[in-house]
Amino acid sequence: MSAGSPNVKEIARQRARELLEEFRVTSAPVPIEKIIKKRDIVLQYAPFEEDLSGMAYINDGLSIIGINALHHPNRQRFSAAHELGHHVLHAEHLKNAVHVDKGLRVLLRDDVSSQGVDLLEIEANAFASELLMPKDLLVKALDEGGVDMDDDTQIETLAKKFRVSASALRFRLIGLMNDPQTK
Numbered sequence: 007m008s009a010g011s012p013n014v015k016e017i018a019r020q021r022a023r024e025l026l027e028e029f030r031v032t033s034a035p036v037p038i039e040k041i042i043k044k045r046d047i048v049l050q051y052a053p054f055e056e057d058l059s060g061m062a063y064i065n066d067g068l069s070i071i072g073i074n075a076l077h078h079p080n081r082q083r084f085s086a087a088h089e090l091g092h093h094v095l096h097a098e099h100l101k102n103a104v105h106v107d108k109g110l111r112v113l114l115r116d117d118v119s120s121q122g123v124d125l126l127e128i129e130a131n132a133f134a135s136e137l138l139m140p141k142d143l144l145v146k147a148l149d150e151g152g153v154d155m156d157d158d159t160q161i162e163t164l165a166k167k168f169r170v171s172a173s174a175l176r177f178r179l180i181g182l183m184n185d186p187q188t189k
Protein backbone atom coordinates (compact mmCIF):
# COMPACT_ATOMS: atom_id res chain seq x y z
CA MET A 7 0.00 0.00 0.00
CA SER A 8 1.45 3.35 -0.95
CA ALA A 9 1.90 5.96 1.74
CA GLY A 10 -0.83 8.10 0.22
CA SER A 11 -3.58 5.54 -0.12
CA PRO A 12 -4.90 5.45 3.46
CA ASN A 13 -5.67 9.15 3.15
CA VAL A 14 -7.61 8.90 -0.08
CA LYS A 15 -9.46 5.92 1.33
CA GLU A 16 -10.30 7.90 4.43
CA ILE A 17 -11.69 10.75 2.34
CA ALA A 18 -13.83 8.26 0.41
CA ARG A 19 -15.07 6.68 3.65
CA GLN A 20 -15.92 10.09 5.02
CA ARG A 21 -18.11 10.81 2.00
CA ALA A 22 -19.90 7.50 2.57
CA ARG A 23 -20.47 8.33 6.24
CA GLU A 24 -21.92 11.71 5.25
CA LEU A 25 -24.42 9.94 2.99
CA LEU A 26 -25.36 7.50 5.76
CA GLU A 27 -26.01 10.47 8.01
CA GLU A 28 -27.96 12.35 5.36
CA PHE A 29 -30.23 9.33 4.85
CA ARG A 30 -30.39 8.58 8.57
CA VAL A 31 -29.31 4.99 8.15
CA THR A 32 -29.24 3.39 11.57
CA SER A 33 -29.65 -0.28 10.77
CA ALA A 34 -28.58 -2.86 8.23
CA PRO A 35 -29.16 -3.48 5.38
CA VAL A 36 -28.29 -0.07 3.95
CA PRO A 37 -30.95 0.99 1.37
CA ILE A 38 -28.50 1.46 -1.48
CA GLU A 39 -31.12 1.67 -4.26
CA LYS A 40 -33.05 4.35 -2.41
CA ILE A 41 -29.90 6.38 -1.78
CA ILE A 42 -28.95 6.22 -5.47
CA LYS A 43 -32.42 7.19 -6.68
CA LYS A 44 -32.75 10.04 -4.20
CA ARG A 45 -29.57 11.46 -5.67
CA ASP A 46 -31.28 11.56 -9.08
CA ILE A 47 -29.08 8.88 -10.54
CA VAL A 48 -30.74 6.53 -13.01
CA LEU A 49 -30.17 2.93 -11.89
CA GLN A 50 -30.41 0.39 -14.68
CA TYR A 51 -30.09 -3.39 -14.63
CA ALA A 52 -29.09 -5.27 -17.74
CA PRO A 53 -27.71 -8.72 -18.56
CA PHE A 54 -24.06 -7.87 -19.24
CA GLU A 55 -21.28 -10.34 -19.92
CA GLU A 56 -20.23 -12.31 -16.84
CA ASP A 57 -17.06 -10.38 -15.96
CA LEU A 58 -18.70 -6.96 -16.17
CA SER A 59 -20.04 -5.94 -12.77
CA GLY A 60 -21.17 -2.40 -13.47
CA MET A 61 -20.64 0.93 -15.12
CA ALA A 62 -21.06 4.62 -14.39
CA TYR A 63 -21.42 7.56 -16.73
CA ILE A 64 -22.94 10.98 -17.20
CA ASN A 65 -24.72 11.59 -20.49
CA ASP A 66 -26.05 15.07 -21.28
CA GLY A 67 -26.10 15.87 -17.58
CA LEU A 68 -27.96 12.66 -16.71
CA SER A 69 -26.16 10.47 -14.16
CA ILE A 70 -26.47 6.76 -14.88
CA ILE A 71 -25.41 3.54 -13.15
CA GLY A 72 -25.62 0.21 -14.96
CA ILE A 73 -25.53 -3.05 -13.00
CA ASN A 74 -25.19 -6.62 -14.25
CA ALA A 75 -28.61 -8.15 -13.65
CA LEU A 76 -27.19 -11.66 -13.93
CA HIS A 77 -25.05 -11.37 -10.81
CA HIS A 78 -26.14 -12.36 -7.30
CA PRO A 79 -28.22 -9.59 -5.66
CA ASN A 80 -25.57 -9.06 -2.97
CA ARG A 81 -22.91 -8.57 -5.61
CA GLN A 82 -25.24 -6.19 -7.43
CA ARG A 83 -25.53 -4.15 -4.24
CA PHE A 84 -21.76 -3.86 -3.94
CA SER A 85 -21.45 -2.92 -7.60
CA ALA A 86 -24.17 -0.29 -7.17
CA ALA A 87 -22.36 1.18 -4.14
CA HIS A 88 -19.05 1.13 -6.03
CA GLU A 89 -20.56 2.94 -9.01
CA LEU A 90 -22.24 5.44 -6.68
CA GLY A 91 -18.77 6.03 -5.29
CA HIS A 92 -17.56 6.99 -8.75
CA HIS A 93 -20.46 9.44 -9.11
CA VAL A 94 -19.87 10.99 -5.68
CA LEU A 95 -16.08 11.11 -5.92
CA HIS A 96 -15.21 11.17 -9.61
CA ALA A 97 -18.06 12.87 -11.45
CA GLU A 98 -15.70 14.83 -13.67
CA HIS A 99 -14.21 11.57 -15.04
CA LEU A 100 -17.65 10.22 -15.95
CA LYS A 101 -18.44 13.02 -18.34
CA ASN A 102 -15.70 12.12 -20.78
CA ALA A 103 -16.06 8.34 -20.91
CA VAL A 104 -18.18 5.48 -19.68
CA HIS A 105 -16.47 3.97 -16.63
CA VAL A 106 -16.69 0.20 -16.86
CA ASP A 107 -15.87 -2.18 -13.99
CA LYS A 108 -14.94 -5.68 -14.86
CA GLY A 109 -14.53 -8.78 -12.79
CA LEU A 110 -13.11 -9.46 -9.37
CA ARG A 111 -10.91 -6.42 -9.42
CA VAL A 112 -13.77 -4.50 -7.86
CA LEU A 113 -13.12 -6.33 -4.64
CA LEU A 114 -9.55 -7.44 -4.89
CA ARG A 115 -7.84 -4.44 -6.37
CA ASP A 116 -7.07 -2.88 -3.05
CA ASP A 117 -3.83 -4.79 -2.93
CA VAL A 118 -0.23 -3.66 -3.16
CA SER A 119 0.59 -6.48 -5.58
CA SER A 120 -2.03 -5.47 -8.13
CA GLN A 121 -0.40 -4.18 -11.26
CA GLY A 122 -1.62 -0.78 -12.35
CA VAL A 123 -3.75 -0.29 -9.27
CA ASP A 124 -6.12 2.46 -10.09
CA LEU A 125 -6.64 5.09 -7.45
CA LEU A 126 -10.22 5.59 -8.61
CA GLU A 127 -11.02 1.94 -7.90
CA ILE A 128 -9.39 2.00 -4.47
CA GLU A 129 -11.48 5.04 -3.58
CA ALA A 130 -14.72 3.59 -4.98
CA ASN A 131 -14.15 0.34 -3.08
CA ALA A 132 -13.42 2.12 0.20
CA PHE A 133 -16.58 4.15 -0.32
CA ALA A 134 -18.70 1.07 -1.12
CA SER A 135 -17.39 -0.91 1.87
CA GLU A 136 -18.08 1.90 4.29
CA LEU A 137 -21.51 2.57 2.79
CA LEU A 138 -22.77 -1.03 2.83
CA MET A 139 -20.90 -2.13 5.95
CA PRO A 140 -20.70 1.00 8.11
CA LYS A 141 -18.19 0.53 10.88
CA ASP A 142 -20.63 1.59 13.60
CA LEU A 143 -23.28 -0.91 12.52
CA LEU A 144 -20.69 -3.65 12.08
CA VAL A 145 -19.23 -3.06 15.53
CA LYS A 146 -22.73 -3.09 17.00
CA ALA A 147 -23.53 -6.39 15.30
CA LEU A 148 -20.23 -7.84 16.47
CA ASP A 149 -20.86 -6.70 20.03
CA GLU A 150 -24.19 -8.49 19.95
CA GLY A 151 -22.96 -11.77 18.58
CA GLY A 152 -19.21 -11.64 18.07
CA VAL A 153 -17.72 -13.30 15.05
CA ASP A 154 -15.19 -16.03 14.46
CA MET A 155 -13.51 -15.41 11.08
CA ASP A 156 -13.03 -19.16 10.68
CA ASP A 157 -16.71 -19.87 11.20
CA ASP A 158 -18.34 -19.71 7.77
CA THR A 159 -21.84 -19.93 9.25
CA GLN A 160 -21.27 -16.87 11.43
CA ILE A 161 -19.79 -14.90 8.55
CA GLU A 162 -22.73 -15.84 6.35
CA THR A 163 -25.28 -14.86 9.00
CA LEU A 164 -23.65 -11.47 9.39
CA ALA A 165 -23.32 -11.06 5.60
CA LYS A 166 -27.02 -11.82 5.25
CA LYS A 167 -27.87 -9.09 7.76
CA PHE A 168 -25.97 -6.52 5.71
CA ARG A 169 -26.97 -8.09 2.38
CA VAL A 170 -23.40 -8.30 1.17
CA SER A 171 -21.41 -11.27 -0.04
CA ALA A 172 -19.44 -13.27 2.52
CA SER A 173 -16.24 -12.38 0.65
CA ALA A 174 -17.00 -8.65 0.78
CA LEU A 175 -17.66 -8.94 4.51
CA ARG A 176 -14.44 -10.87 5.18
CA PHE A 177 -12.51 -8.25 3.20
CA ARG A 178 -14.12 -5.51 5.26
CA LEU A 179 -13.51 -7.21 8.62
CA ILE A 180 -9.87 -7.86 7.78
CA GLY A 181 -9.54 -4.24 6.71
CA LEU A 182 -11.04 -3.03 9.98
CA MET A 183 -8.70 -5.22 12.00
CA ASN A 184 -5.56 -4.28 10.09
CA ASP A 185 -6.03 -0.68 9.11
CA PRO A 186 -5.44 1.79 11.95
CA GLN A 187 -6.71 4.51 9.60
CA THR A 188 -10.16 2.99 9.70
CA LYS A 189 -12.23 4.81 12.19
Ligand SMILES: [Zn+2]
Nearest residue numbers: 088107127130
Ligand atom coordinates in the same frame (compact mmCIF):
# COMPACT_ATOMS: atom_id res chain seq x y z
ZN1 LIG B 1 -14.84 1.29 -10.65
